Amino acid sequence: MVFGWTTVFFKTRQLGYLNQLRTISQTAYTHPSSSAAFSKLSSEDISYLKGIVTPRGVVEEKEALEPFNTDWIGKYKGNTSLALKPSCTDQVSQILQFCYEKKLPIVPQGGNTGLVGGSVPVFDEIVLNLGNMNRIRDFDSKSGIVTCEAGVVLETLSNFVNEQGYTFPLDLGAKGSCQIGGNLATNAGGTRFLRYGSLHGSTLGLEVVLSNGKVLNMLSSLRKDNTGYHLPHLFIGSEGTLGVITAASICCPKKCRSVHTALLGVESFDKVTELLVRCKDEVGEILSAFEFMDRNAVQLATKLLSHVRDPFSSTFPFYVLIETSGSNENHDMEKLEKFLESCYSADWISDAVLAQDQSQMNQLWTLRESMPEAVNRSGKYIFKYDLSIPLEHFYDLVSEMRSRLADYTCQVVSWGHIGDCNLHLNISSSDSNESLSNLIEPYVYEWTRAHGGSISAEHGVGRVKSKYLSMSKDKQVIDLMKQMKQLLDPHGILNPYKIFSKEE
Amino acid sequence: MVFGWTTVFFKTRQLGYLNQLRTISQTAYTHPSSSAAFSKLSSEDISYLKGIVTPRGVVEEKEALEPFNTDWIGKYKGNTSLALKPSCTDQVSQILQFCYEKKLPIVPQGGNTGLVGGSVPVFDEIVLNLGNMNRIRDFDSKSGIVTCEAGVVLETLSNFVNEQGYTFPLDLGAKGSCQIGGNLATNAGGTRFLRYGSLHGSTLGLEVVLSNGKVLNMLSSLRKDNTGYHLPHLFIGSEGTLGVITAASICCPKKCRSVHTALLGVESFDKVTELLVRCKDEVGEILSAFEFMDRNAVQLATKLLSHVRDPFSSTFPFYVLIETSGSNENHDMEKLEKFLESCYSADWISDAVLAQDQSQMNQLWTLRESMPEAVNRSGKYIFKYDLSIPLEHFYDLVSEMRSRLADYTCQVVSWGHIGDCNLHLNISSSDSNESLSNLIEPYVYEWTRAHGGSISAEHGVGRVKSKYLSMSKDKQVIDLMKQMKQLLDPHGILNPYKIFSKEE
Incomplete structure (x- = not known):
């Protein structure tokens, strides 16, 4: 077991490569036409709305609108001609009051880092960007x-x-x-x-x-x-x-004085699940992260991203990143070391590195957090899934997709917050291939439903999953959701075409 | 500091003294008449409803209906002539479908231990008791x-x-x-x-x-x-x-192998708040309870309840009960002892007992949990408040009520979950005195609102606080609540006269 390695410096946890990503066809997901119930934004409307916010709160130029129209992974592109950046609640209120009266659709937008196309317009909806309300x-x-x-x-x-x-x-x-x-x-x-x-x-x-x-x-x-x-x-x-x-x-909870991070190499998925149960039990109240990556994911990240390193000299089928956060350095280190040693003795883990300083911690987290960037660089066409899957079936879907797609040139990689049964399954391919696409969807969603999972663990429904909503929720429940929507947004101007599909 | 005392056995955390409590006048809280929008329960309705549940799921006898009609503190009494105890969801569904069609009001009821009169009928609403659905x-x-x-x-x-x-x-x-x-x-x-x-x-x-x-x-x-x-x-x-x-x-979180309980005697309220901040910091992730009692509360409980004991030989103005729950006995004990010792050295606490076994733990918890029973026995007329109050003002209200009511023969006692800023203020009196009552309400609620608190921290609104709802929530928010009620219960049959007052 390696309890230390040379220090490497990384600029970590930064995501600033939006412009390097490709815009991908998404015909399957677009609604055929904007709703006739909405009004068209007129020049008078624009003048009125511009009057509500400060000059720096208005974006109208086609090029300047690009980041407001394009989602983070470059997959969804809207066609708004107006983005508003209010600087206070009263401005938001005035904008919405006007849009409500005029039946003008509007898309609320934050950092626009979502992965389901939820924060960009589908057609020409006004973008309401909250970025200037940052106090x-x-x-x-x-x-x-x-x-x-x-x-x-x-x-x-x-x-x-x-x-x-x-x-x-x-x-x-x-x-x-x-x-x-x-x-x-x-x-x-x-x-x-x-x-x-x-x-x-x-x-x-x-x-x-x-x-x-x-x-x-x-x-x-x-x-x-x-x-x-x-x-x-x-x-x-x-x-x-x-x-x-x-x-x-x-x-917010109190800050923990003592934080430790370890990366474990594991030989089988069964051992990963055993580790999780054992870790919750032995490391107990100080466990603050239990993250999972498979070999393909780690390989991809270290190959494609020069700032990402695998600290191990050997490779393993599975990797687990553990973080502890507690109030007593000695106690925490004793718990973590004892846990790692007992796992090592029992052959649950094949190797482990325990970060010795902040820089090494960053290195381990960089490996885990670089996964989305790595997969985005790995192919032109990327199928991204964010699923909740009960632990006993957690990795079965990944294995099944690998066999199912064996005849195609594509990469199936996975990682996720396994401590919460949250799998991020990613399939990337260099070619647009309809038969590949048809083998993946709706199969992934159907499999997830059949195994008691959720088709969106943490990313939401947005545009991407609206037509699959009924795979996670009963009709009665969706009906009540629609009644809520009708009650709170009777003109349907808020983020239209999201969550609910047109067919429903 | 006392780190041990003789073991005493208690039957703890049981509440079975409903029949010992007095029924108290509550004229101020009753709605003048039942809503004309509802139907009167007919004998045909009763026959139909009885057919839905099993024979043991029907209660009709006046005496047998008493516990369904009377709330836990004996303060609110309804007048239902029918309590239904369905044994499955489908029976609940059938009952509600019928009541919905017939516009028959209905009160869902669990263990009926609420403190705001929320789980008993106001008039003759049918009681839907869920007690038989216990799988x-x-x-x-x-x-x-x-x-x-x-x-x-x-x-x-x-x-x-x-x-x-x-x-x-x-x-x-x-x-x-x-x-x-x-x-x-x-x-x-x-x-x-x-x-x-x-x-x-x-x-x-x-x-x-x-x-x-x-x-x-x-x-x-x-x-x-x-x-x-x-x-x-x-x-x-x-x-x-x-x-x-x-x-x-x-x-559910994993069970903690190591649990410790301590009772601290404290000289001033400022020291109690300092202790809380310090305890969160030093005991950190293993802190599982931080409960507060004042001298009057402890005195009342030990005087009126023979099974309750104060483990200290001296008295203190304030008491704090601390519980830790963790995964490592040695680590937890070290943290707790170190914390207690440092507080003792710094004069934050005057005395402390640390329970040495389960029986002593039970004794400490019995002291804390007997408070409601003690106050209920202390006077015929009891004013109970469950408030959220920001820490800096937490005890001011108690002191203020004591001076405000100095001319009356009444007891002002308080305890609460101070770790969550939740104060239970109780005023008991042997006589019904309108001027006393007028000095208490609505003053307590007004004071709470003025100090940024909530008039119900954890007990809810029920019948008691419906007319004060606007003291904790804006009109716009209450309006939306009412729209939700209208959407989900258009005939208003579910637990009528609760949460919203007639005037609103």
């Missing part, structure tokens, strides 16, 4: 409750609460670009979910602007408040289709 | 996810998951009687909230029957599922007014 309104140093605007970048927020002695309960690879409003609207999961749970648990309150412009102030600096319905939860994960989140109050 | 449907030993019916008693559920190596994330004094369905419907908080957070974080899915009898199957054995709106959260905390929760899937 931290309040922080209570005794309770760790932060109240901030929707446009605060996750990394900025995370660094801010860190400096105050707290940890932000959400962390994900896109932290350098994604915004807290978008995180909430998509109920983002990420690597800390295992320890700190979902945003439904951490979020104490929201400020939301409804489609008609009415502002709902549901912010709260109280951990407990049982007065009436818990409405903020309705907006968490609603992907901007029920209202626009403009601010949030979130409860 | 644990499924448990996944690898993930700790339990799926069970609404009528499972919290303690039964807690013991069940405990035997499987897990901890139920909710614990409260009424555990021996309350049911998980009621806990969810009221978003119960309790003593483990500090460690495991709210039910919004732990609940993965619900099965709910809507007012029209439609069954929504939103159960889930997945920690992550971002497919569409997160509807279960709408029913958590809706107090049976939007739908009837019939089953739930809840994620």
